[in-house]
Amino acid sequence: xxxxxxxxxxxxxxxxxxxxxxxxxxxxxxxxxxxxxxxxxxxxxxxxxxxxxxxxxxxxxxxxxxxxxxxxxxxxxxxxxxxxxxxxxxxxxxxxxxxxxxxxxxxxxxxxxxxxxxxxxxxxxxxxxxxxxxxxxxxxxxxxxxxxxxxxxxxxxxxxxxxxxxxxxxxxxxxxxxxxxxxxx
Numbered sequence: 795x796x797x798x799x800x801x802x803x804x805x806x807x808x809x810x811x812x813x814x815x816x817x818x819x820x821x822x823x824x825x826x827x828x829x830x831x832x833x834x835x836x837x838x839x840x841x842x843x844x845x846x847x848x849x850x851x852x853x854x855x856x857x858x859x860x861x862x863x864x865x866x867x868x869x870x871x872x873x874x875x876x877x878x879x880x881x882x883x884x885x886x887x888x889x890x891x892x893x894x895x896x897x898x899x900x901x902x903x904x905x906x907x908x909x910x911x912x913x914x915x916x917x918x919x920x921x922x923x924x925x926x927x928x929x930x931x932x933x934x935x936x937x938x939x940x941x942x943x944x945x946x947x948x949x950x951x952x953x954x955x956x957x958x959x960x961x962x963x964x965x966x967x968x969x970x971x972x973x974x975x976x977x978x979x
Contacts, residue, residue, distance in 0.1 A: 846965045853958050854902030861895030864888045874945050878925040894918055909967055915959045919952045
């Protein structure tokens with residue numbers, strides 16, 4: 795849309811020096827004329843509408859996938875769990891993590907109790923950073939925090955997953971009201 799206005803016009807009342815100026819005002823009229831949409835506007839509108847829901851569903855699918863692998867005991871991170879959390883009973887611990895991930899994934903996909911789901915997501919992913927404190931040799935080559943092992947890359951990528959959770963929360967959660975009228979999350 796384009797706004798069109800007309801400028802203010804001035805004229806002198808007489809030819810005398812020092813005579814007051816009389817100003818004529820034309821009413822400024824804003825005329826909105828449709829402009830031709832650019833090729834990218836529908837794409838941007840599509841992204842505004844669907845990018846966050848797509849992120850939420852994709853993240854949910856990843857959590858369901860990883861959780862299922864843990865429940866069946868075929869997750870590639872089972873050895874890392876054993877090395878970092880060796881003081882816990884591994885089959886039970888892996889099953890609990892798998893169940894937790896299934897819960898998070900389902901909550902994301904179906905957008906149920908989103909606030910609680912995102913809290914569980916962040917707690918779960920922060921828990922992966924505890925593994926770094928428990929067994930740093932599994933995550934860094936030669937104790938250098940800049941040289942990551944494949945386990946280290948696995949844990950560091952969780953920064954992206956936590957951030958995705960924050961983006962989803964920032965765009966899809968409804969603020970809590972003081973009168974507890976909102977009970978969706």
